[in-house]
Amino acid sequence: MTEALVITDVTPRDGLQDATGFVPIEDKVALVEGLVSSGFTHIEVTSFMHPLRIPMLPDGDLLVPRVAQLSQYLVALAPNIRGVERAVAAGVPAVMLVASASESHNQANLNRSRTETIAILAEAAHYAHSQGLRVHGAISTAFECPFEGSVPVAQVAEMAEAYQQMGIETLNLADTLGTATPRMVKERIRVVREVTDAAIPLGLHLHDRQGWALANVAMAYEWDVRHFESALGGLGGCPYAPGAAGNIDTERLVAFFEAQGIDTGVDLDGLASLRRQLLSVIAKRLPAPEKEAS
Amino acid sequence: MTEALVITDVTPRDGLQDATGFVPIEDKVALVEGLVSSGFTHIEVTSFMHPLRIPMLPDGDLLVPRVAQLSQYLVALAPNIRGVERAVAAGVPAVMLVASASESHNQANLNRSRTETIAILAEAAHYAHSQGLRVHGAISTAFECPFEGSVPVAQVAEMAEAYQQMGIETLNLADTLGTATPRMVKERIRVVREVTDAAIPLGLHLHDRQGWALANVAMAYEWDVRHFESALGGLGGCPYAPGAAGNIDTERLVAFFEAQGIDTGVDLDGLASLRRQLLSVIAKRLPAPEKEAS
Numbered sequence: 001m002t003e004a005l006v007i008t009d010v011t012p013r014d015g016l017q018d019a020t021g022f023v024p025i026e027d028k029v030a031l032v033e034g035l036v037s038s039g040f041t042h043i044e045v046t047s048f049m050h051p052l053r054i055p056m057l058p059d060g061d062l063l064v065p066r067v068a069q070l071s072q073y074l075v076a077l078a079p080n081i082r083g084v085e086r087a088v089a090a091g092v093p094a095v096m097l098v099a100s101a102s103e104s105h106n107q108a109n110l111n112r113s114r115t116e117t118i119a120i121l122a123e124a125a126h127y128a129h130s131q132g133l134r135v136h137g138a139i140s141t142a143f144e145c146p147f148e149g150s151v152p153v154a155q156v157a158e159m160a161e162a163y164q165q166m167g168i169e170t171l172n173l174a175d176t177l178g179t180a181t182p183r184m185v186k187e188r189i190r191v192v193r194e195v196t197d198a199a200i201p202l203g204l205h206l207h208d209r210q211g212w213a214l215a216n217v218a219m220a221y222e223w224d225v226r227h228f229e230s231a232l233g234g235l236g237g238c239p240y241a242p243g244a245a246g247n248i249d250t251e252r253l254v255a256f257f258e259a260q261g262i263d264t265g266v267d268l269d270g271l272a273s274l275r276r277q278l279l280s281v282i283a284k285r286l287p288a289p290e291k292e293a294s
Numbered sequence: 295m296t297e298a299l300v301i302t303d304v305t306p307r308d309g310l311q312d313a314t315g316f317v318p319i320e321d322k323v324a325l326v327e328g329l330v331s332s333g334f335t336h337i338e339v340t341s342f343m344h345p346l347r348i349p350m351l352p353d354g355d356l357l358v359p360r361v362a363q364l365s366q367y368l369v370a371l372a373p374n375i376r377g378v379e380r381a382v383a384a385g386v387p388a389v390m391l392v393a394s395a396s397e398s399h400n401q402a403n404l405n406r407s408r409t410e411t412i413a414i415l416a417e418a419a420h421y422a423h424s425q426g427l428r429v430h431g432a433i434s435t436a437f438e439c440p441f442e443g444s445v446p447v448a449q450v451a452e453m454a455e456a457y458q459q460m461g462i463e464t465l466n467l468a469d470t471l472g473t474a475t476p477r478m479v480k481e482r483i484r485v486v487r488e489v490t491d492a493a494i495p496l497g498l499h500l501h502d503r504q505g506w507a508l509a510n511v512a513m514a515y516e517w518d519v520r521h522f523e524s525a526l527g528g529l530g531g532c533p534y535a536p537g538a539a540g541n542i543d544t545e546r547l548v549a550f551f552e553a554q555g556i557d558t559g560v561d562l563d564g565l566a567s568l569r570r571q572l573l574s575v576i577a578k579r580l581p582a583p584e585k586e587a588s
Contacts, residue, residue, distance in 0.1 A: 183554040218476040218509040260477040
């Protein structure tokens with residue numbers, strides 16, 4: 001039987017990591033609380049990348065203890081064993097590991113080669129499991145790379161196999177740039193399923209540069225993918241992926257499923273007011289616009 | 295073997311029938327010429343509905359003779375035998391018949407019941423065939439109706455069967471409102487195929503109210519639908535369908551297919567300049583904005 005739909009809102013992590021205005025911790029707490037009261041159980045709450053690499057999210061260690069009791073399905077991004085240690089200390093029950101399918105983006109994002117990354121993630125996954133955490137894996141640039149263009153499917157499959165050996169629970173294919181097409185989605189689902197155990201559910205983490213993300217969702221859903229990630233207001237992007245678009249918009253994704261009679265458990269009105277609140281916080285934090293020369 | 299992709303640009307008909315500014319015949323000729331030089335062979339050039347019903351397109355009888363030699367795949371909408379007579383006299387080689395799946399929209403759009411419409415279309419199809427024209431059929435409100443809401447699939451199937459008996463060459467399901475979802479698309483494709491001959495290719499005529507049209511295209515393409523209609527600038531709408539959105543945008547549709555390595559034969563640069571030209575013509579014809587009360 002195909003499993004139920006799971007939408008993970010990644011606003012607190014991906015939505016804010018590349019924001020132009022810094023969001024104070026009180027507003028981050030309110031955001032996670034708001035997502036929970038709108039019906040979300042699966043939320044990516046923060047990143048335990050080094051704060052020098054992701055300056056907008058230096059406060060995961062303080063944020064997690066304030067929201068950890070809200071859901072058992074919170075997850076935090078962790079790039080290595082140090083990230084997992086912070087996740088354990090903060091009390092988040094799951095980590096999302098990350099590596100890229102393309103060499104150049106992996107270097108830009110994680111500052112090391114893919115081979116080194118796999119070794120480091122394997123160690124991180126082992127430690128996370130020993131601490132009772134659930135471990136998820138994400139493959140960045142699983143479609144196209146900002147530096148290399150189209151990414152060979154074989155490299156995606158290679159990373160998927162590496163993740164499987166780490167004992168991950170779910171595997172996300174990330175369209176970091178927002179240029180994936182339904183044909184690419186279908187091909188990657190097929191190839192990744194060939195090399196991984198059927199017990200590992202696939203998910204899609206989509207950005208949306210050209211309005212194709214919902215078409216990709218439709219194609220993936222048609223081929224029994226049930227895990228999707230999205231962010232409020234279509235916020236988000238990778239500071240190390242020039243040209244990347246924001247995430248697929250959570251409200252659009254929810255409305256798209258609901259219109260098809262696919263229950264999301266999410267209250268769209270609550271979500272809309274939460275989005276307005278968040279955008280006003282970000283707007284307040286933006287530098288004042290420069291005056292035009294007269 | 296699945297047939298090749300066919301995009302029919304319907305800008306001269308659907309794009310202009312509900313336009314706020316009247317487009318003079320010289321500009322209509324230029325539009326059709328521009329579509330042909332951008333690579334289109336399939337173009338819906340006009341409507342032979344009564345000019346009192348579609349006042350923006352009173353000039354099909356004059357337009358067709360000026361463009362008929364440009365492609366053998368031009369088509370004109372015809373609601374009855376009078377429409378077909380005008381199509382024959384003007385020299386267009388194919389007609390698109392139209393009827394709605396929902397009773398209220400059929401009444402609003404064609405001013406008669408569905409049963410009466412089927413009889414009238416059968417007569418029109420018979421006459422068109424006797425004159426050597428190709429006959430296509432379109433089912434309006436095949437998904438939702440502005441007056442009745444969701445339209446039972448059985449009514450779509452009923453109309454499909456009636457069209458099949460008229461000997462149509464292709465059958466279009468029209469999302470008149472722009473609210474179809476991939477799930478609805480898949481269901482209708484399945485049901486209509488059950489009641490019609492496999493030799494009649496299905497097509498989709500999509501409007502796009504919520505950014506779901508490309509997802510519908512992806513789903514239909516996945517299920518071997520190869521005929522799609524679209525309009526430049528996302529223009530279009532039905533004057534008898536309150537709340538209807540514009541057609542799916544031709545440039546977006548072409549780009550979406552091309553990105554997937556599916557050849558459209560269309561030159562996107564030429565199309566962009568044609569769209570700018572058309573929108574400037576329409577803008578010039580708009581009434582001057584009213585002055586605000588001071």
